Amino acid sequence: MQPDFSPSYALSIQPEINDFIEKREAGSASARTHFGEYLQASYTDLPEATDRAAISVPILNYEDALCVERSLILQNESHRYVSEIPIAKTGSKAHFKHTDGQSIKINMSHCVKSQKAAELTLDYINKSEVRGEITLKREVPEGHGLGTSTSDVLATIYAVADSLCCKLTNAEAASLALQAEGACDAIMYSRAGLFITTKCTFLEYYDTAYPKALIIGLATDNAGQTVDTLSLPPKEYSFEERQTLDLLRKAARNAFYKEDLKLLGQVSTQSALINQRFLPKDNLGEVIKIADNNAAQGVVCAHSGTVLGLIYDMNDVMTSDRVKTLRQDLESIGVQEFLRYYSA
Amino acid sequence: MLDYKAKFFEKTSDPMLLPQIRCLKGNHYGAAFELMKILPAKFMLDEAERTGQLTSGTTVAESSSGTFALGLAILCAERGYKLIIVGDEAIDNGLKNRLLDLGTQLEIVPNTNAPGGIQKARLDRLQKHLKTEEKSFWPQQYKNKMNPRSYFYAAEKIVECLGKIDYLIATVGSGGSSQGLASALRVINPDMELIGADSLNSKIFGREDGKRLLRGLGSSIYPENVDYELFDQIHWMDCAEGFYSCRLLHKKHQMFMGPTSGVAYMVGKWVAEQHSDAKVLSVLPDSGHRYINTAYDDEWLQKNGILTRTIPEPVHIHAPMEKTVPWCYYDWNKQTLEQVIGAQAA
Numbered sequence: 013m014q015p016d017f018s019p020s021y022a023l024s025i026q027p028e029i030n031d032f033i034e035k036r037e038a039g040s041a042s043a044r045t046h047f048g049e050y051l052q053a054s055y056t057d058l059p060e061a062t063d064r065a066a067i068s069v070p071i072l073n074y075e076d077a078l079c080v081e082r083s084l085i086l087q088n089e090s091h092r093y094v095s096e097i098p099i100a101k102t103g104s105k106a107h108f109k110h111t112d113g114q115s116i117k118i119n120m121s122h123c124v125k126s127q128k129a130a131e132l133t134l135d136y137i138n139k140s141e142v143r144g145e146i147t148l149k150r151e152v153p154e155g156h157g158l159g160t161s162t163s164d165v166l167a168t169i170y171a172v173a174d175s176l177c178c179k180l181t182n183a184e185a186a187s188l189a190l191q192a193e194g195a196c197d198a199i200m201y202s203r204a205g206l207f208i209t210t211k212c213t214f215l216e217y218y219d220t221a222y223p224k225a226l227i228i229g230l231a232t233d234n235a236g237q238t239v240d241t242l243s244l245p246p247k248e249y250s251f252e253e254r255q256t257l258d259l260l261r262k263a264a265r266n267a268f269y270k271e272d273l274k275l276l277g278q279v280s281t282q283s284a285l286i287n288q289r290f291l292p293k294d295n296l297g298e299v300i301k302i303a304d305n306n307a308a309q310g311v312v313c314a315h316s317g318t319v320l321g322l323i324y325d326m327n328d329v330m331t332s333d334r335v336k337t338l339r340q341d342l343e344s345i346g347v348q349e350f351l352r353y354y355s356a
Numbered sequence: 357m358l359d360y361k362a363k364f365f366e367k368t369s370d371p372m373l374l375p376q377i378r379c380l381k382g383n384h385y386g387a388a389f390e391l392m393k394i395l396p397a398k399f400m401l402d403e404a405e406r407t408g409q410l411t412s413g414t415t416v417a418e419s420s421s422g423t424f425a426l427g428l429a430i431l432c433a434e435r436g437y438k439l440i441i442v443g444d445e446a447i448d449n450g451l452k453n454r455l456l457d458l459g460t461q462l463e464i465v466p467n468t469n470a471p472g473g474i475q476k477a478r479l480d481r482l483q484k485h486l487k488t489e490e491k492s493f494w495p496q497q498y499k500n501k502m503n504p505r506s507y508f509y510a511a512e513k514i515v516e517c518l519g520k521i522d523y524l525i526a527t528v529g530s531g532g533s534s535q536g537l538a539s540a541l542r543v544i545n546p547d548m549e550l551i552g553a554d555s556l557n558s559k560i561f562g563r564e565d566g567k568r569l570l571r572g573l574g575s576s577i578y579p580e581n582v583d584y585e586l587f588d589q590i591h592w593m594d595c596a597e598g599f600y601s602c603r604l605l606h607k608k609h610q611m612f613m614g615p616t617s618g619v620a621y622m623v624g625k626w627v628a629e630q631h632s633d634a635k636v637l638s639v640l641p642d643s644g645h646r647y648i649n650t651a652y653d654d655e656w657l658q659k660n661g662i663l664t665r666t667i668p669e670p671v672h673i674h675a676p677m678e679k680t681v682p683w684c685y686y687d688w689n690k691q692t693l694e695q696v697i698g699a700q701a702a
Contacts, residue, residue, distance in 0.1 A: 253510040256543055262516035265543050275519050275544070282543055 157317015277310025505538025531582030
């Protein structure tokens with residue numbers, strides 16, 4: 013049975029369009045990145061999953077409807093899903109300048125995915141004859157699991173479209189990004205959810221924004237190493253781990269709906285612990301202790317990267333004394349540098 | 357999941373697996389199961405099927421006189437397994453008739469006061485069947501690790517509805533629900549306190565064994581699935597107060613549950629009053645249908661001399677055997693059974 017999305021319903025509600033983009037001159041766009049994930053797990057939609065009948069996600073707009081249609085094809089497969097922490101005002105900036113050259117050029121030669129994304133975008137909007145140069149600028153280092161790859165690709169897609177005065181919806185951009193890099197983060201969507209990166213679709217999509225959080229990003233000892241996210245092998249969780257991750261998924265659902273950052277922080281800490289054996293972060297245990305002692309809401313990690321962070325409530329007053337104690341605690345385990353990020 | 361296909365249940369057992377979450381009063385909630393034991397029964401059978409212990413033609417055999425037998429009977433009938441239940445004379449007529457309807461082979465072992473008691477007589481009979489059947493599977497709810505693990509599934513629904521729980525009240529029989537729910541809910545809130553509710557004449561937490569009119573909690577043995585080091589506090593309640601609590605739950609909240617649920621409700625109510633800013637959850641393990649002629653019948657209660665119209669305040673005791681009063685509690689503080697019994701002997 014197909015879901016009933018009558019055209020009048022779908023058309024009566026405007027899709028959200030590129031709400032995170034800062035526009036400057038024509039052909040410019042930026043895309044935010046994310047600082048790790050609150051939760052990373054795998055989900056297998058088995059026919060005997062009896063909880064399905066109990067779950068309902070309100071259909072709010074046309075893009076949600078697309079998600080529903082895509083989710084129908086997920087059955088009987090196992091998928092890795094993530095709930096990322098998008099970071100405000102940091103990410104990638106792209107500029108696309110039309111030229112008379114023979115091919116599409118890019119200033120960072122190793123960013124072949126962005127190059128491919130530009131070509132795909134031009135194809136998609138029927139302007140494949142256009143040539144140009146992409147200039148990419150990044151505010152976060154790559155290879156730490158902070159989603160730079162997707163933010164590069166998305167910024168490029170929007171920049172190319174913008175240079176031709178074309179507006180793409182989030183779903184269109186996501187689909188192009190998926191073609192360009194084989195997987196795509198959820199950073200183009202402003203509302204919270206659990207996202208299946210390899211399918212570029214939501215497993216669960218919530219009617220709330222991400223809770224406002226302050227992330228204190230730490231460089232761990234092995235942060236010097238970089239990780240090629242897409243080359244990571246799939247994670248095989250044990251029965252016990254799957255049970256706990258399913259529990260965390262339901263807790264995340266509660267936390268997002270009630271905008272309960274404390275609960276989300278606990279989910280995040282537990283997710284980091286369960287996934288630790290796949291891509292270990294140095295000092296995770298110590299950082300969790302420090303988070304407890306310094307009244308943080310939890311610890312976040314880049315599940316397919318190397319960085320760790322402490323989650324704080326944005327409304328929590330960080331007095332200079334608190335910052336000093338936190339700094340001392342972190343220095344005692346060898347963390348010299350940390351950065352503030354604001355989720356949004 | 358966004359799924360529009362599963363609007364109906366394919367099996368009778370499916371909707372029975374998860375509890376209904378009900379707000380009783382302010383900060384006090386109840387997780388009400390129609391038949392809680394069907395959840396561990398399902399996980400034990402699933403695991404046995406996965407590991408090849410249970411295949412087509414295998415006979416399932418278990419010793420039980422309670423709701424675990426009923427849970428197994430429903431599942432075995434659904435899946436087409438032959439089921440042998442070894443029980444004693446404590447098994448009530450209603451349950452007996454339901455088991456027979458579901459195709460169970462019911463073996464009632466008479467109480468002959470032989471050495472080892474009725475428990476041993478039942479296990480001997482069970483062993484005989486396990487040996488004579490061509491292929492047999494014994495779930496062993498007191499030992500089977502799938503018993504506690506199955507409650508992670510119920511915990512999913514609890515955290516989805518309520519988020520963090522501060523106090524969990526679980527009645528203790530096999531130890532499965534208390535261990536499973538506490539382990540799961542402590543993933544979300546490591547500081548959660550687990551409060552066990554037991555029957556006054558139960559051996560589990562260091563008291564003396566005796567006749568128990570209120571069934572479904574308590575035991576004459578030390579079940580392996582009771583994880584003593586998870587408990588923060590233990591409450592013991594006598595049967596009259598348990599029956600009265602169950603009636604109160606029905607009268608005040610219209611919840612038609614069994615006497616075990618009554619005990620969990622009353623302990624939870626008291627805890628919720630003590631900690632008004634904490635979220636308290638009582639686990640209510642089965643519905644009242646089995647007790648229509650007992651707990652819900654004033655004449656029966658009167659005849660057995662257990663009709664009460666008051667609930668006393670619980671008495672704080674400092675060793676499990678210190679006092680025998682209708683309702684008492686002991687701060688277990690995550691000790692082992694040996695520690696508590698040793699301290700009591702000294």
